[in-house]
Amino acid sequence: MRKITLAHGSGGSSMQDLIRDLFIKNLGNPLLNKLGDSALIDIGDKKLAYTTDSYVINPIFFPGGDIGKLSVCGTVNDLAVCGARPRYLSLGIIVEEGLDYHDLERIVLSIRYTCSKAGVNIVTGDFKVVEKGGVDKIFINTAGIGEILKGSRLSRNYIKPGDKIIVNGTIGDHAAAIVMARGELRFKSRLFSDCAPLNSLVSSIMCRGIRFMRDPTRGGLATTLNEITPSSGYNIRIDESEVPVKESVRALCEILGFDPLYMANEGKLVAVVSSRVASKILSLMKAHPLGRNSKIIGEVEEAKDKRVYLKTRIGGTRILDVLRGEQLPRIC
């Protein structure tokens, strides 16, 4: 009998197949079918963004964050990259009987702090306890509602040849920090997750020339770029030597045989912007604390085979495909 595997939750190709063949096929409707980071819904004369994510990260505390911080940032970022101002979050917590009250309190305080930093409120919630072994410590779901910012008009359909691809800093930091936090490697590092709410960065750069944004979480930058190409209709070419990666992250990836381009991020966004405004947006990003290491890493090409190409560090070119299988389970 066919079974669900970890790869079905990886963000990669197995998950995309499952989402298409099971979820879209059966639950599909015009809003869901767009598969954006958020659904865009009209309420009266307002446009709202609406999104949800479950957080199952292991370990629940890690350098640079914890499951509480992550569960606010992840949902805030899904709203922000759709051009929305995040406003209202729901919070669904499931814990295992026997969890330390103190750990739960630390997580709630972290949610509080991150909400205040992101300017959002938890407005509704649910708390469930299951028997010991029914769940691994604590899982959190947040859903979020944002108001689409005035002047924001983002869609993969607006992407044009010549557009620049910008990322707001080093990639792979989150996944690398989680690998280290799991303690399976016997050396020390000073890796921190990049987990952060991106809404203030987004509102500092929002302008007409931004065509599309997405946050490269599960599946990493490579998978996110591959989600952009099919509906834009064009190719993307990335210059590997321009992609910012911390030396420590690169070293860890070499040891483990991972590719930073597929490593999850929790405080990064990829923006596709008109070449006309690219340098202006780059300087605005660099002026923001969460964008100091922003770089233009590639561009949209005229060619229409809808693939992502990587100009490698040594000068060759290869197709940069979507993640196959599962790199790191429970990364978010």
Added chain:
Amino acid sequence: MRKITLAHGSGGSSMQDLIRDLFIKNLGNPLLNKLGDSALIDIGDKKLAYTTDSYVINPIFFPGGDIGKLSVCGTVNDLAVCGARPRYLSLGIIVEEGLDYHDLERIVLSIRYTCSKAGVNIVTGDFKVVEKGGVDKIFINTAGIGEILKGSRLSRNYIKPGDKIIVNGTIGDHAAAIVMARGELRFKSRLFSDCAPLNSLVSSIMCRGIRFMRDPTRGGLATTLNEITPSSGYNIRIDESEVPVKESVRALCEILGFDPLYMANEGKLVAVVSSRVASKILSLMKAHPLGRNSKIIGEVEEAKDKRVYLKTRIGGTRILDVLRGEQLPRIC
């Protein structure tokens, strides 16, 4: 060290303490503090209801429903009892590696069917897979957005002495069906969960005379009534002999030492209505397929000690308190 226990998720007094001392204390804001079934938020000139619930029921398939149907009904009902027309749901699914694809498909088809029955759409979703043992089969979170119906003006503050308490049918059916489905008892029964979307029933009765509604899930009717009294400021008196309970449910409760008044429901609502419109609302409810066994079970009293009193079947009177401890874990 203090630990989280199953009672903290029961819907009863331990959970209410935790919600007050941990969640409201740290995450509190005017919308959350109301602790309604949904938060009411203003978007332009529209008023929305917003709610969330996680579903961890065991077993995932049971007579009368499954975790998929439940995860739509539960959230639809939380919106409906706030006087909202449920519109948009988010769906967050977490499954264990190794789950049968066929089981997941059955659940998705059940979500599809229930959504179409309730007239709502899944507009955004998330799918996570954790390693075997990381979660017991499948947990689902739904959040939901509804539009407050015109003319709906519900609040515990509008409750007045003389108001009638109506329930739309037999209580305890859901919890009783789950107990039987767990197979720990060695006799057969024909108990079915009452799991159903209540929004069409609610819209068929909505009028000015309805003061307040709530769906008595975890903690049952007794706990729900106890959530109404503090902010209404008045007492409630319930006549036990008027509370509809199926004979089979009553028999099961007697065997297990349970009280139907504390048993969870998933297709029931409690309405507090003006005495002026009570009989009209009762007949409207009885005319609806989900309200055929509706009954007026009690009324709001002048006295102000904010307690729920039960006139027992044998003619005495006792205080009907909130659920203490945990009756049945993973009932929803």
